[in-house]
Amino acid sequence: MPASSREWPLWEIFVRSRQGLSHKHVGSLRAVDAEMAIQNARDVYTRRREGESIWVVEASHIHASQPESRGPFFDPADDKIYRHPTFYDVPDGVENM
Amino acid sequence: MSDLRDKKGYENWDEAGVARFEALLAAEEKVEPRDWMPDGYRKLLVRQISQHAHSEVVGMLPEGNWLTRAPTLKRKAVLLAKIQDEAGHALYLYSACETLGTTRDETIEALHDGRAKYSSIFNYPTLTWADIGAIGWLVDGAAIVNQVMLCRCSYGPYARAMERICKEESFHQRQGYEIVTKLAQGTPEQKKMAQEALNRWWWPSLMMFGPHDSESTHGNQSTEWKIKRRSNDDLRQHFVDMTVPQAEILGLTVPDPDLKWNEERGHYDFGPIDWDEFKRVLKGGGPVGRERLNARRKAWEDGAWVREAALAHAEKRRARRQAAAAE
Numbered sequence A: 001m002p003a004s005s006r007e008w009p010l011w012e013i014f015v016r017s018r019q020g021l022s023h024k025h026v027g028s029l030r031a032v033d034a035e036m037a038i039q040n041a042r043d044v045y046t047r048r049r050e051g052e053s054i055w056v057v058e059a060s061h062i063h064a065s066q067p068e069s070r071g072p073f074f075d076p077a078d079d080k081i082y083r084h085p086t087f088y089d090v091p092d093g094v095e096n097m
Numbered sequence B: 001m002s003d004l005r006d007k008k009g010y011e012n013w014d015e016a017g018v019a020r021f022e023a024l025l026a027a028e029e030k031v032e033p034r035d036w037m038p039d040g041y042r043k044l045l046v047r048q049i050s051q052h053a054h055s056e057v058v059g060m061l062p063e064g065n066w067l068t069r070a071p072t073l074k075r076k077a078v079l080l081a082k083i084q085d086e087a088g089h090a091l092y093l094y095s096a097c098e099t100l101g102t103t104r105d106e107t108i109e110a111l112h113d114g115r116a117k118y119s120s121i122f123n124y125p126t127l128t129w130a131d132i133g134a135i136g137w138l139v140d141g142a143a144i145v146n147q148v149m150l151c152r153c154s155y156g157p158y159a160r161a162m163e164r165i166c167k168e169e170s171f172h173q174r175q176g177y178e179i180v181t182k183l184a185q186g187t188p189e190q191k192k193m194a195q196e197a198l199n200r201w202w203w204p205s206l207m208m209f210g211p212h213d214s215e216s217t218h219g220n221q222s223t224e225w226k227i228k229r230r231s232n233d234d235l236r237q238h239f240v241d242m243t244v245p246q247a248e249i250l251g252l253t254v255p256d257p258d259l260k261w262n263e264e265r266g267h268y269d270f271g272p273i274d275w276d277e278f279k280r281v282l283k284g285g286g287p288v289g290r291e292r293l294n295a296r297r298k299a300w301e302d303g304a305w306v307r308e309a310a311l312a313h314a315e316k317r318r319a320r321r322q323a324a325a326a327e
């Protein structure tokens, strides 16, 4: 069997750098299962204590928005400027708002 | 934009795609994997990133040669940590390459059957312990100059890999410089070792930046696509200006009789580079080149059963778990 048809699955790696922060995508690697992915992620992405928690997700399980429909998909936010605090007038002298 | 239509690399023309791609480049924003990009851009990146990844892998071999002969346990631990970093660098880069639609195995096979290149610097032998110092100081030093530039390259995954790599590289350069420093401050024999290592590695390090701008084949397109942000000669000059004072502090002599500070330019002038040698080494010339590839192929082939077995084992465990869950 050609080597390429037996490639190990691709995993996306997320690391929480310290308590209080969310996990952040740091890269990917190939591993046969989640356990190996976590161990390899430790060796590859946290050699200098860059993290205290690791998530691994098999890349084929990730679903993403379509880059081509980026415009129409995100446009609805454009005409709702009233969602931003700067939309509102506050009289001079008002503080703590 | 219309003037790009017939340009090489844009064969997969898509009106909206090109407009967005060009706008991203113009705004100094990054191109991400699922964005439309010209075929030529993708090809250029695959070649460059895979070549870069292969260099990280092959670069471990001359250093690995000294692991069992490091002079102290501390030096051994340090060298091991550096080599482990280089393996990590290769992995970041293979991953970045995969985002462009190549597979890992394909990329690795291209190295093994000689289609893909790696940096010619690793086709030089490491004759003494001082070479390990010179590699960290000069070779990693030159790599850093190039990689700092690549942090600003237009392709997101490549730029992110470079940022991670740059953070790790400064330890590589410092540990190398420390090895050379210890030797330069040691006995006359040790100082001689340091000087000879500098003699061996100086010119190859300058060649790492590639051909002169006037002769570089991919330079222009790469610059237009904002992959390369500074020219070969510019980077090389930067490296020389940085490194010469570091050699002086150690009382070592850079092996170039034409080297001298040019007050007017604010840079060092340096002598001509022997490009015939460069071309010879680049073609995998010499016994070391063959040895490197043979070592890679052997590691890949000897490891094949491990890759197969690990996968089979994981599949079996998964099947067993599923069967247990179904009961």
Ligand SMILES: [Fe+2]
Binding pocket: B056, B085, B086, B089, B165
């Ligand atoms: Fe590296």
Ligand SMILES: [Fe+2]
Binding pocket: B086, B140, B169, B172
């Ligand atoms: Fe390095």
